[in-house]
Amino acid sequence: MVATEQCAWMRPPSSLTEVCAIVDPTTEIFVAPALSNRFADTAQFALLSLKDIESLRREWVASVSSNGGRGIHDMTEIEQVLSQLPAQCRLALCTQTVRSLDWIGSVCGHPCRMILSPDSLPDVTCQIEEATRTVQTALCEAVSRRWRDCI
Numbered sequence: 149m150v151a152t153e154q155c156a157w158m159r160p161p162s163s164l165t166e167v168c169a170i171v172d173p174t175t176e177i178f179v180a181p182a183l184s185n186r187f188a189d190t191a192q193f194a195l196l197s198l199k200d201i202e203s204l205r206r207e208w209v210a211s212v213s214s215n216g217g218r219g220i221h222d223m224t225e226i227e228q229v230l231s232q233l234p235a236q237c238r239l240a241l242c243t244q245t246v247r248s249l250d251w252i253g254s255v256c257g258h259p260c261r262m263i264l265s266p267d268s269l270p271d272v273t274c275q276i277e278e279a280t281r282t283v284q285t286a287l288c289e290a291v292s293r294r295w296r297d298c299i
Contacts, residue, residue, distance in 0.1 A: 152225045154204055155199070159187070159193060165193065166234075166287060167238050167239075167286045169194070170196045170197075170239055170240065174248070175279075179279045186280050204225060205226075208227065208251075230258065238290060241260055261282060261286060
């Protein structure tokens with residue numbers, strides 16, 4: 149597992165990973181432990197903590213911009229980390245600042261779902277409940293998608 153100075157796997161992905169929650173410094177302290185505990189026995193769940201979001205974004209944008217749109221460039225820190233996820237893995241973006249993570253899905257093309265909105269969730273308990281509910285729903289959708297042809 150690639151872990152870097154700015155990106156730390158709190159629950160590493162596997163080939164079975166269907167949903168990866170990504171937390172930033174605004175939610176790491178309370179949401180990350182709750183998600184890790186709730187989905188401790190779920191192989192389809194991964195949890196990634198990002199530290200300096202703006203630095204990761206700037207590095208990625210500069211790298212993509214510098215190759216003139218040809219798609220060939222050295223992998224940035226965030227690309228190295230996200231490339232460990234299966235291609236169809238959904239990203240559950242846990243943040244209090246929506247704009248801080250709104251670019252993440254573009255890095256490797258993973259579908260995203262925003263979990264937290266600062267206006268709609270007034271306290272930590274509500275944020276944890278919403279994060280848990282969103283990840284649970286995404287996991288159920290992923291399992292249904294994967295197995296619907298077998299039923």
